[in-house]
Amino acid sequence: MREKTCCFAGHRRIPAEYLSAISERLRDALVFYIEQGYRYFVADGALGFDTLAAQTVLNLKQQYPEIKLILVLLCKDQAARWSACDVGNMSV
DSSP states (O other): OGGGEEEOOOOSOOOHHHHHHHHHHHHHHHHHHHHTTOOEEEEOOOTTHHHHHHHHHHHHTTTOTTOEEEEOOSSTTTTTTOOHHHHHTTOO
16 A cells, blocks of 8 residues: 555645646646556645645546545644634535
């Protein structure tokens, strides 16, 4: 499993003017790795890039149902201090 696992780490804040380009490059990179046989994708659930990556994996599951997202929460109350806006943006 470890040989075909990809982990995400990135900035918590993504400037709006870069979001579209980063999303597109992320999707392209994920498709590349999926086509290379990667099946497991790990995100820590932090806001920003990590959430974007997790959402992209979930969206790609429609096209590649064999992939899995593993969400590693760093603490039990990780979202306790998130704003209502941040929580609302978590829907896929």
